[in-house]
Amino acid sequence: MKTFRNKPLTKEVARKILIGHLDDDSSLDGSENTDISWKVAAGANVAYDQFPSQNQIFYEAIGGKSMWYDPVFRVETLDGRQVWAKRHYRVRDGKVPGTFRFSVLDNGVTSDEFWTLVDCADDLSYVIMHYAGAAASVGQRYLGGLLCTADGSLPSESERNETIYPKLRSAGIEPFELFAVDNTDKSPGAIAAGSPPLDFYRKDILEKKEKKKKEMQSNI
Template sequence: RLSLCLNEKHNCLRNSATRPDVPNVQPMTTFRGAPLTHTAAEDILIGSRGKDGRNHSWILVCGQNPAYDEFPCQYQMFFRGKARNSLWYNPVFKVNTLDGREVWRRSDYKCRQDKTKPGLFTFTFCDNGVTSQEKWRIVDASDNLDWAVLYYSGAAQTAGQAYIGAMLATPDGKWPDEKELPRITKALNRAGIVWHEMVQVCNDNCGGAPLTPLHPESQFVPARP
C-alpha cells in the first residue's frame, strides 16, 4: 500500500515514461482463411488451454526482451473470466533465487480488446504498487495453433520505465517444425526483429507449475493430473 501510494497516487519520485509506439507493429488481419475477428483473436491467445490435457495456453520458446526471457519455464495462461467480455492473462514462470533454488512465480494481467482492430489488446497489471500498461499484438499464428508470434510495448509510468518485446510460443515449448520458420521469420521482421535478437528460454524441469487461474473462469474443464 505504501508503494502504491508513493508511486501511483502521488508519484513522489516524479518519474515519467510513455509506451513506445515505434515500431508501429500491426496485428495479423486474417486467420484460417477469413478476416480476423475479436473472438478469433481471443481464441488465439487462449490457444491450447483445455485441449490435449493442457491447462496452459502456450509455453515460450524464445523472446526478444532479456529482462523477461531469462526466466525458465514460461507458461502463458489466457482465459475468459465469468464477467461479461472479461479476459485475463496469468503468466507462470520460474525464478532462480540467490541461494540456488528454483521457485514458481506468477503475474496477473487484466486484458481488454482494442475495438478498433482485432488482434490488438491492452494489458494492465500492478506489481509492488507500480502499475504497468502494455499494448499487445498478435503478429501471426498458425491455423492449427502450433505456434504464435506476439509483440508488446509497455510502460510503468511512475517507475520511469518503458520497454518492448516479442515472443515465439508453442503449446509444448518446443521449436516449431522447420517448414514454419520462413513464415515466422517474416512475422518477426514485420515487428522489426531478427532472429539473433531472440533469446531461447530454458524449458527443462518444468513440471509442477501452478496453473490454477487467479480469477473465476468461464467454461473450462481442467486437465486431470
C-alpha cells in the same frame, strides 16, 4: 495479423487464439486442451523473456467483457532457490482485432502493455506476439516479442526460416534478438521448483463461473 484460417480476424477469434491450447469452453478447433494456453519457446527481451519454463494461461473473465492473463514462470532467488513466480494481468480488447491492452499491479507499480498478435498458424502450432509496455510511475519503457508453441519447443528450422522469421521481421524483431527459453522439465532447477501453480488464479474464476451458471439455470 489481419486474417486467420482464411477469414478476417475478429476480436472474438483473436481472444480464442490467446486462449490457445487451454482446456476451455472457448478454445478453438485444434486446441490440445491442456492446462496452459501457450508455452514460450523464444523471446526477444533480455530482461523479461529469458526466464525458464514460461507458461501462459489466457481465459475470459466472468461476464466475458475482458480476459485474464496469468504467466507462470521459474526464477532463481538471491539465495539460490528455484521457485515459481506468477502474475495476474487484466486483458482488454484493443480497437483493432488482434490488439489488446494488458495491465498488472506488480510490487506497487502498475504496468500497462499493448500487445499485438503478429501471426498464428492455422493449426495452432505456433503464435507470434509483440508487446510494448510502460511503468509510468518509475519511468520505465520496454518492448518485446514472443514465439510460443503448445509445449515450448521450437518449430522446425525450415518453418522458422520460411514463415516465422519473416513475420518477426515485420514486427521489427530480428531472429538474432531471440533467446530460446529453457523448457526442460527434467532439469535440476525444474525438479527443485516442483509443479507450477498453473491454476492459482483461474480456479477461483472457474468456481465463480460455475456458480453463476447454476444460478442462471435455476432461474429458467
